[in-house]
Amino acid sequence: MSNYDNTTLIAASLKKRYARERRFQWYGRFAVFIGFVFLIVLLADIVSKGMPAFTQHFIKVDVTLDADRLGLPENPTQQDYFGADFGGVVKASLREMFPEVSGRGDKKQLYRLISVGAEYDLRDHLMANPELVGTTQSIWLRAHSEAGSYLKGQVSRALPEADRKVKDIQMDWLDQLRRDGRTQSRFNTVFFTAGDSREPELAGIRAALQGSFFTLMVTFLLAFPVGVMAAVYLEEFAPRNRLTDLIEININNLAAVPSIVFGLLGLAVFINFFELPRSAPLVGGMVLSLMTLPTIIITSRASIQAVSPSIREAALGVGASQLQTVLHHVLPVAMPGILTGSIIGMAQALGESAPLLMIGMVAFIMDAPSGVTDPSTVLPVQIFLWADSPERGFTEKTSAAIIVLMGFLILMNALAVFLRRRFEMK
Amino acid sequence: MTSLPHSDSHVKKLLVGTVLGVVAFATAGTAAAANRDIVSIVGSSTVYPFATVVAERFGRSTNFKTPKIESTGSGGGLKLFCKGVGANTPDITNSSRRIKKSEYDDCQANGVTDVIEVLVGYDGIAIANSKEATQYDLTLRDIYLALAKDIPGPDGKLVPNPNKTWRDVNPALPATRIEVLGPPPTSGTRDAFAELAMGGGAQSVPALKTLRGLGADDVAGIKAAMAGLGMPGGIYDGFVETKGKAPSGKDLFKTVAYAIREDGAYIEAGENDNLIVQKLEANPSALGIFGFSFLEENGDKVQGSRVNGVVPDFDSIADGDYPVSRPLYFYMKGAHVGKIPGIQEYAMEFTSSRAMGEDGYLPEKGLIPLADDELREVQAIVKNLKRLEM
The missing domain is CATH 1.10.3720.10 (MetI-like)
Known part of the structure; x- marks a missing residue:
């Protein structure tokens, strides 16, 4: 047996060993790749679903802050503000904006454009600025989460009406509001400043x-x-x-x-x-x-x-x-x-x-x-x-x-x- | 590798600081346990969505703190509620059934003598089909025999449900294929349906009714009943293994009676009741299971089947005549009123007309409201804190 034979033997096995190592490295890369793909799919899914939550739509409504309508006495105390009918005032303002709306069902749909939290926002705003009582203000009110989802483009008219929460009539109103420049998308600060809520648009972490x-x-x-x-x-x-x-x-x-x-x-x-x-x-x-x-x-x-x-x-x-x-x-x-x-x-x-x-x-x-x-x-x-x-x-x-x-x-x-x-x- | 200068004193400071912190927290904790200014509510997951809405409105529109609500289930809630009086026990428990005598006695024994019962509304489940088809006239027994996974065969032993059409179930029914769209197991509607309709129907089978009545201590009786039904003994042993205690006849009854067939006759249609209504419209031969409020909203498209001869409507559900319905309650601890702020005020908000009335915000979330006179009665109970006697 000569040295030469040994070298060829080693050279041949060396090639095999290198190939094996390369294969092994590829397996490793493949494993890392698979892990990354899953991670990225997960992240992409969560981020794409979660990003809309960081914006919130507002609707500009002309609200008449009439003391009688609110049920506020002169020099109201905090208790008076808590008892005042802000919800009724918001609803009345919406009816004034869309005077053609009649019928209980349609009115109900109209009220659902605005978040139930809007009345509390309005109350807090008025408590901070009591001089506004008796005036008419253009106020940006928080949109209901369903109306918001339409404004964000998450709901399509192509879907059958029975299959979605936002009805055709609401879409018409929202389109009109958008044309009039009465809708606005803002950064959702409530998400970071509020606690839990049963209304999605009022919930925060x-x-x-x-x-x-x-x-x-x-x-x-x-x-x-x-x-x-x-x-x-x-x-x-x-x-x-x-x-x-x-x-x-x-x-x-x-x-x-x-x-x-x-x-x-x-x-x-x-x-x-x-x-x-x-x-x-x-x-x-x-x-x-x-x-x-x-x-x-x-x-x-x-x-x-x-x-x-x-x-x-x-x-x-x-x-x-x-x-x-x-x-x-x-x-x-x-x-x-x-x-x-x-x-x-x-x-x-x-x-x-x-x-x-x-x-x-x-x-x-x-x-x-x-x-x-x-x-x-x-x-x-x-x-x-x-x-x-x-x-x-x-x-x-x-x-x-x-x-x-x-x-x-x-x-x-x-x-x-x-x-x-x-x-x-x- | 060398150590940091003065790092030893850093370490010491860190250790001493944390130990002090722990001591401070421990004392703060025991001091605060004595009083509480937040109403604590536990109980039913069916009432939870209504109670949370009330709590939120209550918290926003008054100076009281928002009550905290845990969803523990009716039984779990009553157990916590009846444990005693004091800041460490809940003030209110929600329940999707009436308090049992045994639970009431447990309450009394633990010093919870002032229990105030508040009826908040009803939960009805409709079994409906398209208006284009004929209205069904079902009994609970028909529902059980049509939808159960296993039903007793001719020899009394359980066999996989062989019924293909409604006529197989009851000769008076049409020969339409059994096709029922209903909620998935995660849904509360499904739980209630299983309990009220399936469980109620299964009790018309004598062997199952016997099994249901056996206590956990009657092991021989349970085993005999199981053998009579042809149930494998493994079910019993499996129960002991997973639950850590011997099952009662009622536990085993539930596993048999509440199991819904998985061979395609029952179709899980997701939590969206609107979707079920829509599918019924497209497929007149199918039946659908959903909450009563959807039946009312879609009265132009679907009709509710009679169950045991009763049509599901506002009155029959409110009266309790319609068998697949149940009242919803919450129970208040009289001894806590006045000690923990906001309990009675919360109950008044819950029972106010703007919450529970027909146009209130709770019916909008799906609650079947009380009749006017009932509502006034409930409001009086809350106002006068009338205690429950059983």
Whole structure:
């Protein structure tokens, strides 16, 4: 056997091996590609459905703010404003704009052009500017979500009339209003400043966002210190024996427990035994902290483990105590990893809704919470509730809320990456 | 790799700060649990869409905070409601059926003595077809035999539903193919239909009625009844496995009686009742199941079948003569009125004419309103906080 034979043999197999590697790389690219396609389809679907929710149509109506018609006395108090008939005034103004409309059914359709929230907007506007009483004002009133969907071009006349909520007659009125320059599309600020509502055009995510913020704050304040302390103790101080092994197994197990179980636990312990309020971010945060604890402990332990033993030995060698070694040297080095793990755990908690069902956070709550014990809901729950609503207008709100939720998740994960980079550089 | 300057103090500060924060929160939490200024409502998912609309209007048009409403189901809501008196228990529970005697007793035993019952309206389900076809005259038994997945065969054992035409079900009915358009399982209308029409019809089968009456402790009786119906024992075991407790005869009855056939005779037409009406117009031989309000709105296109001889109309549903209808209620805790602000005011808004009256905003959302005299009665109950005696 000569050297030459060996080389040809190797050359031949080399070609095969290269080909195999190229194939393997293609499989990998294909896998990444498939993942990306799904992600992009999902994102495109959500964004295309959600974008219309960020605009809101308004209709200009000439409203006669007659004190008698409103039922307002002179120098009205707040109570008088609350009792005043703003709804009737809005309806009367609409009738004046379309004097040819008669018949109960047609009038009902006419009133449905304007949101029921318009009367409250009008009331607040008048309360802020009481001098307007007795005048006639051209006021932009919020359009009803169905009228809005037509103005946004989401409803086509081609569809049979019985199959759509916006009737032909309403379309005629809306077309006329548009020709007269009485319709306008604006950025939907209500979506970010209002709480939940049963009318799609009045619904917003502010209450849910605030609820998520309070819930996550409680989660962080509980899970982070407890998780880090547990990890430090288990890694640095605890003896290695059966008991610590058992604890380790249990922590790993806990990380895989379905989240609804934590909700049941929260209901039994926090609400029924400790009598904490239902639907409160305090309880929600406590439940979610139970859920994130294992994640934080496991990642913290891993990053403490990854600290080079030479650092510990050096510290101990120059006479530092065990505690000094941990606090001065091990923890600072492990911090980026710990923070990354914690933030990922928090991101998980932000997207969680199942455990909150049991403790009453899946509820219709309009007002934004001002503290951790006020009833509130959270962003994923709001998405769930809207997805379940019969009104068509909630479809776009659902997608818009998903966009906001994903925005926050991206922000949190970016923060994790940023913190890791920054701490590692130094 | 070196450590940050002063990073040890950062770590310490972080740890001390968080521990302090936790302590502060824990104390704040216990302090706030004692009082509450938001009306807490739980209960039926059927009433939920109406209650939320009222709550929203109430919150916007008064100085009270908007009540919070959880959709827990009627039974779950009453359980929470009857747990006791205090800020930690709900003030109001919605229910799509009347409170049971056992639940009322449970309430009394737990100190919830002042229960105020408020009837808010009705929920009727129509079984309708196109005006071009003849009106059907059905019984609940006909509906069950036409639509159930399994029905008792000649030997009493359950067999996959063999009925192809309405004449197979009842010789008095036309020989038209069974074709029913109805809501999907996610719909509340479907639940109510299953309970009232299918369940009601199944009770005309003696063996099923017997099964329904057996308690969970009568295991031998249940197994015997199941054997008589030819039900595999796996159903029983499966129940124990998924629910973690032995099923009662009623649970098993529900699994048999409420199951709707999946062989094409029942067509899931989506949640959109308008769509069903439209399809009925195009296909005169089909029947459709939808809420009463759609029947009324589309009276020019479709007609409701008689059920047990009763035509679905405003009066027969309001009187309870029409069998596929049920009253909707909410229950108020008298002991909380005056302690938690806004309970009675919310109930007054709910029962006001502008909400519940015929031209009110609730009928617009699909509620079948009360008759005028009933409404006045209910308004009086709310005003005087008349307690329920059972």
